[in-house]
Amino acid sequence: MGRIRTPVGTREPERSNMQSVFDSRDPRYKDPFGALPTGKSADLTLRPPRSMGFSGGAAVARSEFSGGVMEYPLVWTGMEGTCDVFSGKLPAGKTPDLIWYCFRFFRSDGSIRYFGAGGWRKKAPEEFQLTVYEETGTSPDWFGQGVTYQIFPDRFFAALPVVTSGFVGKRRLHGGWEEEPDYLPDENGEIRNDDFFGGNLRGILRKLDYLKTLSVETIYLNPVFEAASNHRYDTADYTRIDPMLGTEEDFRILCREAGQRGMRVILDGVFSHTGSRSVYFNAGGGYPSLGASDSMDSPYYGWYRFESWPEKYSSWWGIKTLPQVNEMAPSYLDYILTGNNSILRRWLRAGAAGWRLDVADELPDAFLELLRKAAKEEKPDAVILGEVWEDASNKVSYGLRRRYLLGKELDGVTDYPFRDALLLFLGGGRAEEFRERMETLREHYPPSAFYSAMNFLGNHDTPRVLTLLGAGEDLSGAPRSQRAEFRLSEAERLRGGRMLKLAALLMYAFPGSPTIYYGDEAGLEGFEDPFNRRPFPWGKEEKELQSWFGKLGRLRTLRPSLRRGDLEYRAARGPLLAISRRLGGEETVAAVNVGAEPAVLALPWAKETAEDALSGEALPVRDGKVSVLLSPWGGICLTE
Template structure:
């Protein structure tokens, strides 16, 4: 699949300039065109706005179209006309036929999300499995009644009724003790899965939102961790469940005790007190009902609400990841998800303007992001699944989904993965995509190392997450080659006392590639232009101002030659990172080749 001759536009600063209530949109058209129009949708009606030719060089014409910015979202695509034949250009690419509005480019007319996010790297920590207060390794004698104590080197059992109770004894002080490791890796955001009290080690069944679980060290331990992280220039993100609480939560206990209480309106009772709606019918996770104005105040409206209370300041959080964001405010015919997410975003902006609001979303997040709401999403659909489908080696017993399923891992070539990424990301406004995360593993999935089987293929995936639009996201242990066959089994402990078991090659790959993301502005907020994709490779450009970054990812033998992009000054073109057997050589034609898996990243300036 050769994309280098396709017209191109994206939401990056090279292509979109805002001036008050108008936007200047630039389109790159190889081979030129008779005319270029922006098809703009306003109040459900579309119209064509004609552009003007800016200049032509090296066989490429640049057009500019000036359009008004709508009050909430400006939706547009382009019609490129050559001898009365139309090529339609939207976020999914170029089409020789009429397309719908669904894949349109979108400008969200709202205050910008935090500016620091696109340049950062997230490190996810499941506190119970990261590190204890001390270096002890045996099962802990002091534990709550629901817990099943495990030795630090025990392997988690995986899916099953015992999984939530497996207790290893990691703490927030344990996290603080190992911040040097994060700094050396290049991680800048410490993302903690829930730290509220609960009756499980995953803690998504919170029993209170007013304190930090004493098992993790309490509020004092969280405050000490955030203070030290901030002193190091790091940020700390919490994990908030807006969709449900635990069945031992103080709100739910009050709701069950009195059907006329305020708290009874926080939940869905079919028949009080024992017949209630829960998340995916898991009885321990009763679902919250956002038709209750009082609930909205408790969760995010009031100054001492769950959302606001811990944001900002030396000891405060720098953002929230919202668990089950896609289901929040939704049940049957009721759907107030956009209303609630908009109110949460506005409230965070008031309380902490530079706090990041990241939404969990396993599937098509596009329709939930086309308004002033979530800053970004966990981009499973637009990054994780396509990369898994391409690079996985089909290991037995490994499943992608967070819950158990008999469906096998999908398998595809690189070209199909590119098509999947383009199709799924077409639904996201550009600013949402750059504030979303590129994860290879999370606490809800198998480990990427188990999926791909070897360090070089794993490094190809890391190269993808560091160079494609979005924020690199590392689940603690991925950087040293930890394995896991499902979302429970992957929650393995960090082997701090067994450094001989660390995969140093993979650790070096992470450090090298995360440093590139941190150092190259084009990899943070630059545009994305696909150049080429085949069964075993994908190649693309990231560009911002004068900087051009060419990325070549491959999983097997191939050879290809594509025309050198006119942006690239071959004389200043330099490979800055490579591993495995990927090769990139500049010239009038860029030579892309490989005899096996690998990646190459090259940097140059515009010609």
């Protein structure tokens, strides 16, 4: 696992006024950087001005989960210029935790001042965060190194024949692959998501060689189990591949054939709720067995929370077709996780390499711990990823601070903060802000979690990135008919494509797995669901964009520095952002200029040669430096 380095003296302007006292990201003040394993300590050094007259100090540490508050002495060790130097240690403790810390200084007259993340205060200030995690050694290092490709199965490719019967729910099969997904409410005012295009597992199998041209190493499938809707987040039967997608044998073949091409397949685990039209709930009586809505004697009755059986029950976000489950019900735990033939184990045995967990915020910490334990017992290198939209190290969900990244639950998360920061930068933000947001994450996350992030530009829950970048706005509030008909103009498409190429360059250069949402590389457009779930445009791909993603994928595959190297910011000022990845003697630098004016970037360069790996252009190296001229909305990938 790579170490991440940030050059001294490149912090944000708002931090600079505090740096001379303490900078939690600088090893001269706190060493080691970032999160700490249990049982370790951080060395602290503070440099308050001599004029403040302090005679002593202490680090004040508050433990989130144990609830204790401890003070650790800071000892005067001398002077540096006009500053006193106080040093001490901050122990991580023996159990995983979040430690919130600040500093208390006192004078000989008894007066005190506090120093925290917001600077000097007379009372307790804003605290710094220290994540204390358990080093279990069970997070696989394969995920995060290579490219991930996300597939919404119904819309990727339909290999003939398409199954048209034998499944739950009424379905409408589109007559043409290029038709618009249904987006208007039915006669009852509901959007049922019951229109299908017929994409299937055999279709994905047929396109494995295409995925290989993109250097894909992980295929992430949106739900594949039997369900009534086209998105299949309303699971009807966890034991059965949806018949329109294929069979369990088709899934096994897909995993095997993918493996022969160096790819792994991970599944979408939807365990916080089921579908109402499921074998477990059985609203409408679609299954011959007794579901929870049929009888209180149903073996599944205890899975659900009924306020008044059978009509009133807890459902996900109030959507009655998605009844929530009691995840900690013993029979549910046995069925999904802990039993010898549990759903989790069954599909890992069938060939899955791991699970991406839908709405991880809805799943109790105890459930996630049992899930991880069962997965690692079954397949030690299985990866467990969680859908989390915020900083996962300190997320509060339903009033509880979550423990996702403390070593017993998730290996990594969906990196929405990365997407948000990158799109903000491309939309006119400053490189300093992008770096600040990402530095906050890497300071908070254990290294294995930071390197196991699922980095993406868009997915099935967000508008298509090309549309956002090209249009320059999100029309989510516009009438659905307007959003359905919207297409980028030629000028907007050119603009969006140029920006998307730079976004992809940065994503592929960043730690974590660069994740392509199917069709983004081919130029698919669309705002939010269902317009972001249009069928893949086979035969009408944006070839230049597709080639760009293919080239980035090959670089990610061939260069170890991009797969697991250290991270360093070479430049972050205004519209100019340059990041370096280094491993051993190999260095790769990705630099972009999102401004309207050319920008010159001069970098120290230890090698005798330099080349832009994207264009093949050789760049002169003189006196140990390489000078790069970046055109407006231009980018390079600098290699030796």
